[in-house]
Amino acid sequence: xxxxxxxxxxxxxxxxxxxxxxxxxxxxxxxxxxxxxxxxxxxxxxxxxxxxxxxxxxxxxxxxxxxxxxxxxxx
Numbered sequence: 457x458x459x460x461x462x463x464x465x466x467x468x469x470x471x472x473x474x475x476x477x478x479x480x481x482x483x484x485x486x487x488x489x490x491x492x493x494x495x496x497x498x499x500x501x502x503x504x505x506x507x508x509x510x511x512x513x514x515x516x517x518x519x520x521x522x523x524x525x526x527x528x529x530x531x
Contacts, residue, residue: 473520477526478519488526491518501518502523503523
């Protein structure tokens with residue numbers, strides 16, 4: 457059985473597994489947004505054959521696979 461993922465939206469990687477990679481969802485969102493901007497500007501991708509097509513999805517995949525680490529910088 458073939459599953460059509462084109463209408464799934466952004467379901468991979470799931471938020472549950474991503475929250476294990478960072479201390480809070482807010483840090484995750486900011487880090488993923490910064491990485492997505494860098495992907496768009498530089499045209500680089502650290503994940504081979506990404507599941508997602510949009511830069512934010514690719515950034516989340518990079519975080520999930522450990523290619524990008526997100527740290528909170530204290531002021």
